Amino acid sequence: MAWNRTLLRILRTPGLQPATVHATRSFALLHTAVYNAVVAAHGVGRPYLFAVNGARGAAPQAAAAQAAHDVLAALYPSVAADLDQQLAADLAAIPDRQAREAGTRIGAWTARLLIGLRAGDGSAATPPALSPGTEPGQYRPTPPGFGAAVFTHWSAVTPWLLDRASRFRSKAYPALTSAGYANAAEEVRRLGQDTSTTRTDDQTVQARFWAAPIHNYWNEIAQSAATTRHSGLLASARLFAELNLTFADAVIAFYDAKYHHRIWRPVTAIRLADTDGNPDTVADPTWNPLAGTPNDPAYPGAHSVVAQAGADVLARTFGGGQRISVTSESLAGVTRTFNSFQDAADEAGISRIFAGVHTRLDHDAGQRLGHDIARYALHNLTDPPTPAA
Structure with missing residues (x-):
């Protein structure tokens, strides 16, 4: 939930979210990575879309934090320094070094796999122009700005x-x-x-x-x-x-x-x-x-x-x-x-x-x-x- 709040803050900051990429993609990437990393660290649960191998004694909190950090840092590199600080604080709260390191490896690998899996999903395409309708009932740009249709891709x-x-x-x-x-x-x-x-x-x-x-x-x-x-x-x-x-x-x-x-x-x-x-x-x-x-x-x-x-x-x-x-x-x-x-x-x-x-x-x-x-x-x-x- 802490990393969810971080994503919400990012999205509410003007200029950070690409105008042609819908924010729900970021939420899905963040939380699928976190969940799969936690499942791998716990060794219990059904992962979504793909699975990664866990490690005995891995700290689920470390896996979750590292996965969240790596996804958001890849999506929003301009705020990477803030994300690094949040990750460091999360990891510092886990005293067992071996469990922490095992968890971070799981989180990093999960984030990397998911980002790669979605790399060619079509979200980076240039939205095609939409011709305005001319017949009754057909969509056309609206006043006062008469802006072009969004997310046509x-x-x-x-x-x-x-x-x-x-x-x-x-x-x-x-x-x-x-x-x-x-x-x-x-x-x-x-x-x-x-x-x-x-x-x-x-x-x-x-x-x-x-x-x-x-x-x-x-x-x-x-x-x-x-x-x-x-x-x-x-x-x-x-x-x-x-x-x-x-x-x-x-x-x-x-x-x-x-x-x-x-x-x-x-x-x-x-x-x-x-x-x-x-x-x-x-x-x-x-x-x-x-x-x-x-x-x-x-x-x-x-x-x-x-x-x-x-x-x-x-x-x-x-x-x-x-x-x-x-x-x-x-x-x-x-x-x-x-x-x-x-x-x-x-x-x-x-x-x-x-x-x-x-x-x-x-x-x-x-x-x-x-x-x-x-x-x-x-x-x-x-x-x-x-x-x-």
């Missing part, structure tokens, strides 16, 4: 667990002439506008509360849950590996769906509603959302995908009816309390309607995709503990 990144990015691809978007589409468009038109008088004060808080990268929130939620329940090193390492492998595949999968369907964002849909062929939608050429619109297609909603996947993974570990508190990354000092992981996931997804950047169609499809990815990941990751190879 990410659906081609090699999944971690899935056999293909499209395995659970969201079903076809409803017809623009349908009642379901009209209802969804009207809901976001009323509740998501920057000057809305229909949105409640609490709904405005929700929109702003969840505005930061959603995978950050769920790593924070996992930290709190593991700390409260006094999870040990092996259990915590496994939890974070499962969570972040699921997130990494969820992001690959939702970009596959987004760029397959290429559905316009609410700001475009509402401004051009007079072109959609639906008499029940209302055109407003001056409509603006409460929040800035992300530079990618709307369907499915990313927050909904990741939040649902996170809720499913954490509920499998800790049970569904867990009261949790979540602190906002985007509203300083603001904390919200929920009666379950699912309640938090529901609010995170719906908040994007209040922000004016998604419709309920995006949210519902996102939750279905997140649930499918989590169920698949947990099925493939959950086995009775066995000796590491």
Whole structure:
């Protein structure tokens, strides 16, 4: 968890994360390396993706710290000095020199193998340009910046667990002439506008509360849950590996769906509603959302995908009816309390309607995709503990 916090600090420092590499890849690399190193040092558990040989008497804490350090130092060399200090402090707390050295060898080897395994995964590709849509319903750059679409290459990144990015691809978007589409468009038109008088004060808080990268929130939620329940090193390492492998595949999968369907964002849909062929939608050429619109297609909603996947993974570990508190990354000092992981996931997804950047169609499809990815990941990751190879 300490190294997870370090990665969160790195990601919150402007300029350190490459703009074309999704941060969930870093989380997956970090925690898969840590978990596999701990399994090898303990000699108990099922490693993920590959296994390394352990050493009798190796210190699992040393293996975890060295693996975490080496992964992050490879990804973020500009902060290597700070990472070196953190590693030195961790290792200094392990008095047995032989156990410490055996653990560091395992950690270093695990990190090296994993980085090599993912070296050609497609994450370093140059994102191809996306031609703007011209027909009703088709995605095009959004105001005010009209920026180019982002992560157009990410659906081609090699999944971690899935056999293909499209395995659970969201079903076809409803017809623009349908009642379901009209209802969804009207809901976001009323509740998501920057000057809305229909949105409640609490709904405005929700929109702003969840505005930061959603995978950050769920790593924070996992930290709190593991700390409260006094999870040990092996259990915590496994939890974070499962969570972040699921997130990494969820992001690959939702970009596959987004760029397959290429559905316009609410700001475009509402401004051009007079072109959609639906008499029940209302055109407003001056409509603006409460929040800035992300530079990618709307369907499915990313927050909904990741939040649902996170809720499913954490509920499998800790049970569904867990009261949790979540602190906002985007509203300083603001904390919200929920009666379950699912309640938090529901609010995170719906908040994007209040922000004016998604419709309920995006949210519902996102939750279905997140649930499918989590169920698949947990099925493939959950086995009775066995000796590491």
